[in-house]
Amino acid sequence: MNGSRDTSDGPGYVDWPLWDNAIANQGIEIERPHGSPHPDHPSIIYPIDYGFVRGTISADGHAVDIFVGSDADAGLVAAIFTVDHRKGDREVKLIFNCTPEEVYLVNGFINFDPDLMTGRLLMRRPMKELWSRKRRI
Numbered sequence: 338m339n340g341s342r343d344t345s346d347g348p349g350y351v352d353w354p355l356w357d358n359a360i361a362n363q364g365i366e367i368e369r370p371h372g373s374p375h376p377d378h379p380s381i382i383y384p385i386d387y388g389f390v391r392g393t394i395s396a397d398g399h400a401v402d403i404f405v406g407s408d409a410d411a412g413l414v415a416a417i418f419t420v421d422h423r424k425g426d427r428e429v430k431l432i433f434n435c436t437p438e439e440v441y442l443v444n445g446f447i448n449f450d451p452d453l454m455t456g457r458l459l460m461r462r463p464m465k466e467l468w469s470r471k472r473r474i
Contacts, residue, residue, distance in 0.1 A: 349418040349429065349459050356390070356413055356431060363392040365403055365433070384442050385435075396428045404443045406435030414467060415440055417447055417456040430456070437467045 367388040375381040389400035415432040432443055440458070447456035460467075 349416065349457065351416045351429070351459060351461070353413060353461055359390055359393060360403075360413065360431075360433065363390060365389070365405060366391055367405060384446055385439055390431065397424070397426045402428065402430040404430060404432050404435065404439075406433070406439035408434050408436045408439075408471075411435060411467070411470070413461060415443075415458060415460045417443060417458050419447055419454055419456040421454050422451075423453055436471055437464060440464070440467065 365388055367386045369375070369383045369387040371383060371386050373383050373387075375383070386405040387402065388405065389402055391400065393401040395401045411434045413431060413433050414435050417430050417432060418427070419430055420427050430443075430447070432440055435443065440460075444456065444458050447454055
């Protein structure tokens, strides 16, 4: 499944309906619940649930990664295009069911140590709409 791609000159591209469908039909598996340490780097603690979309393959040969937040009705709100400077790979990580605060949390988590990893956030809709949705709930 190739519903996203990094572009070196822009924020990237995501086929949002394709990923909505993949998540709905194939499901998500959480590998690292909120508060879990990274298996290879135990000093890195996941601040939000992290897993993958079943039945997918990412640029690194593993399933497409996904951060899952606490707003069960938000759906797929963003993606972050990452460069892992340790492994030298690039991939997209989806951001699903997240509040605005959780989107900021994921962005900060990915970009916390730019020597290890950097990421470019791509919102599905303007952040203002996500904040407006939160106020209506």
